[in-house]
Amino acid sequence: MTSSSFGKSRPQHDVDIVVFGGGGDLARRKLVPSLYDLFRDGLVPDSTRVIGVSRSDISDDGYRDMMASSTREFTPEHEFDSEVWHRFAQQLSHQYLDVGDIGQIRSLGKLLRNHGTPRIFYMALPPQLFAATCRNLGEAGLITPETRVVLEKPIGRDLSGAKRINEVFAEYLDEHQVFRIDHYLGKETVQNLMALRFGNSLFEPLWRRGRIEQVQITVAESIGVGDRGGYYENAGALRDMVQNHLLQLLCMVAMEAPTSLNADAIRDEKLKVLRSLRRIDETNVRKTTVRGQYVAGAIDGAPVKGYTEEEGVRSGSDTETYCALQVDIDNWRWAGVPFYLRTGKRLPDRYSEITLQLRPVPLALFGQKPEDLVPNRLVIRLQPDEGIKLRLMVKGRGRQMKLEPVNLDLNLAHAVRGRPLSAYERLLLEVYRGDPTLFMRRDEVEAAWSWVDPILEGWAMQEMGCKRYVAGTWGPSKAVSLLDRNNHVWAEDAP
Numbered sequence: 001m002t003s004s005s006f007g008k009s010r011p012q013h014d015v016d017i018v019v020f021g022g023g024g025d026l027a028r029r030k031l032v033p034s035l036y037d038l039f040r041d042g043l044v045p046d047s048t049r050v051i052g053v054s055r056s057d058i059s060d061d062g063y064r065d066m067m068a069s070s071t072r073e074f075t076p077e078h079e080f081d082s083e084v085w086h087r088f089a090q091q092l093s094h095q096y097l098d099v100g101d102i103g104q105i106r107s108l109g110k111l112l113r114n115h116g117t118p119r120i121f122y123m124a125l126p127p128q129l130f131a132a133t134c135r136n137l138g139e140a141g142l143i144t145p146e147t148r149v150v151l152e153k154p155i156g157r158d159l160s161g162a163k164r165i166n167e168v169f170a171e172y173l174d175e176h177q178v179f180r181i182d183h184y185l186g187k188e189t190v191q192n193l194m195a196l197r198f199g200n201s202l203f204e205p206l207w208r209r210g211r212i213e214q215v216q217i218t219v220a221e222s223i224g225v226g227d228r229g230g231y232y233e234n235a236g237a238l239r240d241m242v243q244n245h246l247l248q249l250l251c252m253v254a255m256e257a258p259t260s261l262n263a264d265a266i267r268d269e270k271l272k273v274l275r276s277l278r279r280i281d282e283t284n285v286r287k288t289t290v291r292g293q294y295v296a297g298a299i300d301g302a303p304v305k306g307y308t309e310e311e312g313v314r315s316g317s318d319t320e321t322y323c324a325l326q327v328d329i330d331n332w333r334w335a336g337v338p339f340y341l342r343t344g345k346r347l348p349d350r351y352s353e354i355t356l357q358l359r360p361v362p363l364a365l366f367g368q369k370p371e372d373l374v375p376n377r378l379v380i381r382l383q384p385d386e387g388i389k390l391r392l393m394v395k396g397r398g399r400q401m402k403l404e405p406v407n408l409d410l411n412l413a414h415a416v417r418g419r420p421l422s423a424y425e426r427l428l429l430e431v432y433r434g435d436p437t438l439f440m441r442r443d444e445v446e447a448a449w450s451w452v453d454p455i456l457e458g459w460a461m462q463e464m465g466c467k468r469y470v471a472g473t474w475g476p477s478k479a480v481s482l483l484d485r486n487n488h489v490w491a492e493d494a495p
């Protein structure tokens with residue numbers, strides 16, 4: 001077992017990192033820029049080697065040039081240092097290789113340092129290649145006890161697919177060597193949720209049924225599917241966002257205090273939450289879920305296409321680009337408290353937020369009707385700006401005792417000094433350190449799919465098609481009635 005670090009200290013040993021899919025979108029936008037940032041700040045040893053792998057015929061210098069331009073693009077101007085890049089680039093190379101060809105995989109062995117040197121195999125590949133790549137690495141004898149393998153999402157598109165991948169990995173690796181990414185877990189504010197809940201005595205008495213009326217988790221995107229239409233057609237919002245990011249956030253909000261910050265102690269608690277989720281299937285799927293798909297509209301005043309006009313999308317497609325759910329957690333702490341989850345593309349704004357709304361005061365002491373009194377609300381914002389807001393009622397100016405809502409507003413970028421690590425920097429650092437706390441364990445991934453599968457089946461059995469919404473609006477109107485039947489409203493409509 002490893003103990004959690006959550007720290008920034010520098011790992012000491014040499015490491016070889018192989019990025020399978022080294023020329024892809026993720027490698028260009030996130031992985032190589034994050035590795036450069038860690039290198040620049042001295043958080044990884046200078047001897048770290050990074051080998052990008054793809055089937056493109058590209059020289060080492062060509063690869064370095066390609067990565068220099070994307071790193072420049074995705075690293076803030078003042079943080080890109082040409083001299084540091086030059087040193088980092090000496091450690092960067094490209095290898096032509098088809099992961100499906102075991103002979104070619106075997107040749108990779110010649111590029112790696114001896115067996116005792118830790119190696120990180122990062123699967124930034126199309127997910128259907130995860131299992132075959134792992135098998136070929138194993139059969140080629142490249143998986144050593146010091147090997148760590150990082151898996152991107154999605155892991156399967158249902159429970160049986162996820163199990164098939166996990167089983168192949170289990171054949172060649174111990175669970176502690178497998179790092180399943182959910183990059184939301186690398187976000188500073190998600191970790192701050194732990195700090196907020198378990199580092200302050202203020203919140204614990206409130207964090208339960210009886211005090212909290214409802215919880216909302218929103219991951220809103222204003223972008224459409226862009227050039228990922230082909231991938232998205234196979235996924236949809238439930239698989240792409242809810243099965244992983246939103247359920248992980250729900251777990252962080254709802255879990256009990258772990259016995260320590262040990263990776264398994266935390267993941268055990270999250271697993272209990274996943275296992276307490278009330279089943280949604282064909283019997284209640286219409287009542288508790290909403291599927292939506294955007295049609296042409298406008299974002300920030302600029303016209304945008306509808307989903308079915310996007311590249312790679314089938315005409316007449318019924319893939320959901322929006323999904324909202326009422327989730328009930330059948331355990332002692334949360335029985336009776338609805339958790340509303342929603343995510344969508346082409347919504348008016350881009351942000352991720354968790355809102356806990358407390359119950360109203362029991363008596364209208366100030367002459368106002370109870371419904372005039374705005375309930376307290378704790379808002380934890382994950383992106384784009386990270387912060388925590390607590391809404392309180394105070395007396396307004398003037399002679400009358402009339403209350404009005406105000407916010408205690410904590411902007412974490414201002415409140416805490418130092419450059420925050422990006423989610424990918426933090427997660428890569430944790431892989432270096434061999435600490436799986438911020439990654440999903442096999443049983444968590446499978447428990448999440450076990451809960452999601454009956455929803456997908458329910459939609460199919462009920463022939464529950466998507467409700468259309470105009471791009472630039474907050475999703476189908478059905479999402480309003482999902483809450484309205486409980487006398488609740490979405491956060492942006494609340495007073």
Ligand SMILES: NC(=O)c1ccc[n+]([C@@H]2O[C@H](COP(=O)([O-])OP(=O)(O)OC[C@H]3O[C@@H](n4cnc5c(N)ncnc54)[C@H](OP(=O)(O)O)[C@@H]3O)[C@@H](O)[C@H]2O)c1
Pocket residue numbers: 020021022023024025026027053054055056097098099100123124125126127129152153154
């Ligand atoms: N992009 C994102 O923002 C994002 C976010 C979350 C998760 N992910 C996940 O990250 C992974 C990569 O996504 P991506 O967007 O970077 O995909 P991508 O742009 O399509 O890149 C895929 C990479 O894999 C390489 N590749 C494909 N088949 C190969 C083979 N047989 N052998 C060796 N290399 C091969 C491709 O290069 P060649 O074709 O030249 O071989 C390319 O470099 C996927 O699992 C995705 O679901 C991506």
